[in-house]
Amino acid sequence: MKRIVYREWHLAPQRYWGLLALLAIVAGIGGLAFWYMEHQGHWVTGMTNEIVWGTPHLFAIFLIVAASGALNLASIGTVFGKTPYQPLGRFSGLLAVALLIGGLLVLVLDLGRPDRLIVAMTSYNFRSIFAWNVLLYTGFIAIVLAYLVTMMDRRLRAYYKAAGTLAFTWRLLLTTGTGSIFGFIVARQAFDTAVLAPMFIVMSFLYGLAVFILVLMFACAQDERPIGAYLLNRLKGLMAIFIAGVLLFILIYFLTKLYGAKHYDLVNYYLVSGGRYTVAFWFGWVFLGLLAPFGIILHPVLGQDRRWLAGACALVILGGMASLYVLVIGGQAYPLSLFPDQTILESGFHDGVGGQISGYAPTMPEFLLGLGGVAVAMLITAVGLRALQLLPESLADKEVDPHAAVKA
Amino acid sequence: MATALVTGGRVILGLAGALLALAVQAGGSNFVIPGSQAAKEQRCVEPTDFMRRNHMEVIKHQRDATVHDGIRSTKHSLAGCIACHVAQGPSGHPVPVNDDRQFCGACHEFAAVRLNCFDCHATVPAGGPLGPGGGAAPAPGVAPGTPLPPGHPQTTVR
Amino acid sequence: MNNPSEAIDQGRRGFMRSAAGVATVTLAPGVLLHTLANAASPGPTAGEPRAVQVTDQVRYGMLIDTTKCAEGCTACVSACDRENGLDLQTMPEGADPALWDRQEARWIRKVKVQDNLTGKVTNLPLMCQHCEHPPCVDVCPTGASFKRADGIVMVDRHLCIGCRYCMMACPYKARSFIHTNVEVKLTLAPRGKGCVESCNLCVHRRDNGQASTACADACAAAGHGAILFGDLKDPASPLSQALAKLPSRQLRENLALNTGVRYAGV
Known part of the structure; x- marks a missing residue:
């Protein structure tokens, strides 16, 4: 295997600055949406006292989960010593940090009192997984940056493996923390299960990989850097495994709910009678987000077409948003079991009268805030690629495939 | 980043304090609003110089004692500040203390220090006493606070 | 008064x-x-x-006798709204009334439930249950959601960042988020955009030596007397005496939160 040469992103200035301007505009619109929501209060969103976490949280959680997943490519190279992945390590670290910052930004800007961020940074209740997450998220950024330095500075090569292992452990903790936000909630039937923590880890593998492949293909195409079929095939294989993993965890989730206690009504709601949440589950998450991309990447013809591969990644991302919609919004919309075995006939506070599920109609500012976070993540990635030597000059088979010489 | 924020905050506070000191020197010594209860008093709950520089610490200390320990008897209650420093407008209604030319508002405007208290706290004595002096604001014959719907626990004189 | x-x-x-x-x-x-x-x-x-x-020698709580709670009566709700300034909330201009109805803060509400098997209908007021082990306190990242020594679960809105995790965690949906600017506030019930709040057992009354809560007083004044407020730790208190006599239970007692509000007749 040859020595990998990393180079800054060499786009024509017009193209680079044009891309930055486009992303900055989207981020700016997100900023305006934040300002509007902050100034008016949350009444301008579709969020209510029932659906307390809405669209901004879908974007935020997706970005945070994808961030830890995007680091996987580096981890596979460092921790598990798979050499074909090692050239991707630097880019993987950059993307992970960028996605996390974008996600955190959305989360923070949706707070009722974003001006009190300093309180969140200085006053901790360590019984709360949220407080731990503040440390896990900020720690992740610091650790991955250090890991990046060990990848890029030859003098620190001795610490490379240790930093990579720490980053890998930390990202597992981070996603466990994110899944536990929901897993620890005893009040709501849809949450309240420890299986959500590993489920979020597998989801992060998948969503992070899909984002990684898409951005990598875009970044290389812009700079006319080749990606060999060998690498893409390996990434595709990984993706197929992760899709199967998510499907398995969906099955475990529902089996847990069916077996653990009387939650038939909840399972019925998700799988059959939940209206838009049932549609989002079957069509958005399972079909579009899992089965369709699975079919595409394993298809003998379509699977070899890079446009179809990019499409499959896009589907995984859409399905990822659908999965969070089903889990986070759907989980809140399902009425609390205030009076087991009794039906609520009337309520002065929308307590799921007659088992009715809560409505949620997101408004434009919520979407724009979320998109703003995505734009910030991409902005950081673009600047990082341009300023630093993160992307290999070539990911062609002869550079990456350890057996390329033998094959030739 | 947190440390940077805290440091930045301290620098800003320090500058604001310096400005405040300047303002005090420039404007003489009396800033109470004519017509308020405070104007009739000889002194504040603490020496005036001390209150000028430390009122926020005093209020913050009382805030924690009240919210977490339920202590409402001390002289440092925010409700007490408002009751004493609120001015009566021409119509007999109290004028919010954070208005531009009022006790809290005027000084914070000058010092450019954002006033957070009144995001949540009432700016005129309304809705019953809290702590000593909390309900003692309006002189007899003066209409109580902002008009409230019938049946509200109105400001009472104890 | x-x-x-x-x-x-x-x-x-x-x-x-x-x-x-x-x-x-x-x-x-x-x-x-x-x-x-x-x-x-x-x-x-x-x-x-x-x-x-305040000390933990006292634990405030309530007994709600649902057999005395009258259908259609909302005396407790209006009394709470008045006492705590909840009726001073105004719908923002341009808001959708149906949506605003779900965004407005409420500390107590009336609920009417029917047993699926027996068909028995029960009316009851529902509010923060002031748990001994409150999930909202566990999940709050900043410690803004806390339990006072005397058992009152409340929000220190100086620390609340408005993340709404407590609302996710509360099994009783007792908490409300303030979705808009609040123009008129009461001295005894501060309220502001972007924070979460809920029933605090009329904490201002507790600290000013008053005997009862607004809802209990209103219920008594309406002639029902379904809400009994008092000290759970004082065996001589009318509340403890009533609890000793009347069979009562906690809502969602399977969660083992040891609620301070108990219900009879459900």
């Missing part, structure tokens, strides 16, 4: 006075000095603001 039903529970008051004495003896010397200074003034009597720290 001059409600005749607001007779002061002398037994509880006496207990509190002795509890304060115990606290004085046991607390740190510095605090002792402070307490002695306060003791120079007349002791805590009716309508007198609290001078000493």
Whole structure:
């Protein structure tokens, strides 16, 4: 295997600055949406006292989960010593940090009192997984940056493996923390299960990989850097495994709910009678987000077409948003079991009268805030690629495939 | 980043304090609003110089004692500040203390220090006493606070 | 405010006075000095603001006798709204009334439920249950959601960042988020955009030596007397006596939260 040469992103200035301007505009619109929501209060969103976490949280959680997943490519190279992945390590670290910052930004800007961020940074209740997450998220950024330095500075090569292992452990903790936000909630039937923590880890593998492949293909195409079929095939294989993993965890989730206690009504709601949440589950998450991309990447013809591969990644991302919609919004919309075995006939506070599920109609500012976070993540990635030597000059088979010489 | 924020905050506070000191020197010594209860008093709950520089610490200390320990008897209650420093407008209604030319508002405007208290706290004595002096604001014959719907626990004189 | 039903529970008051004495003896010397200074003034009597720290010698709670709760009566709800300034919330201009109805803060509501098997219909008021082990306190990242020594679960809105995790965690949907600017506020019930709040058992009344809560008073005044407020730790309190006699239970008792609000007849 040859020595990998990393180079800054060499786009024509017009193209680079044009891309930055486009992303900055989207981020700016997100900023305006934040300002509007902050100034008016949350009444301008579709969020209510029932659906307390809405669209901004879908974007935020997706970005945070994808961030830890995007680091996987580096981890596979460092921790598990798979050499074909090692050239991707630097880019993987950059993307992970960028996605996390974008996600955190959305989360923070949706707070009722974003001006009190300093309180969140200085006053901790360590019984709360949220407080731990503040440390896990900020720690992740610091650790991955250090890991990046060990990848890029030859003098620190001795610490490379240790930093990579720490980053890998930390990202597992981070996603466990994110899944536990929901897993620890005893009040709501849809949450309240420890299986959500590993489920979020597998989801992060998948969503992070899909984002990684898409951005990598875009970044290389812009700079006319080749990606060999060998690498893409390996990434595709990984993706197929992760899709199967998510499907398995969906099955475990529902089996847990069916077996653990009387939650038939909840399972019925998700799988059959939940209206838009049932549609989002079957069509958005399972079909579009899992089965369709699975079919595409394993298809003998379509699977070899890079446009179809990019499409499959896009589907995984859409399905990822659908999965969070089903889990986070759907989980809140399902009425609390205030009076087991009794039906609520009337309520002065929308307590799921007659088992009715809560409505949620997101408004434009919520979407724009979320998109703003995505734009910030991409902005950081673009600047990082341009300023630093993160992307290999070539990911062609002869550079990456350890057996390329033998094959030739 | 947190440390940077805290440091930045301290620098800003320090500058604001310096400005405040300047303002005090420039404007003489009396800033109470004519017509308020405070104007009739000889002194504040603490020496005036001390209150000028430390009122926020005093209020913050009382805030924690009240919210977490339920202590409402001390002289440092925010409700007490408002009751004493609120001015009566021409119509007999109290004028919010954070208005531009009022006790809290005027000084914070000058010092450019954002006033957070009144995001949540009432700016005129309304809705019953809290702590000593909390309900003692309006002189007899003066209409109580902002008009409230019938049946509200109105400001009472104890 | 001059409600005749607001007779002061002398037994509880006496207990509190002795509890304060115990606290004085046991607390740190510095605090002792402070307490002695306060003791120079007349002791805590009716309508007198609290001078000493709340202690866990007291645990406030309620018994709601659903057999006395009248269908269609919302006296407790309107009393709470008035007492805590919830009726001063105004719908923002341009808001959708149906959506705003789900965004407005409410501390107590009436619920009517029917047993699926027996068909028995029960009316009851539902509010924060003031758990001994409150999930909202566990999940709050900043410690803004807390339990006072006397068992009242409340929000320190100086620390609340508006993340709404407590609302996700509460099994009783007791909490509300303030979705818009609040123009008119009461001195005794501060309220502001972007924070979460819920029933605090009329904490201002507790600290000013009043006997009961607005909802309990209103229920009594309406002639139902379905809400009994008092000290769960004082065996002589009317609340404890009633709880000893009447079979009662906690809502969602499977969660083992040891709620301070108990229900009879559900």
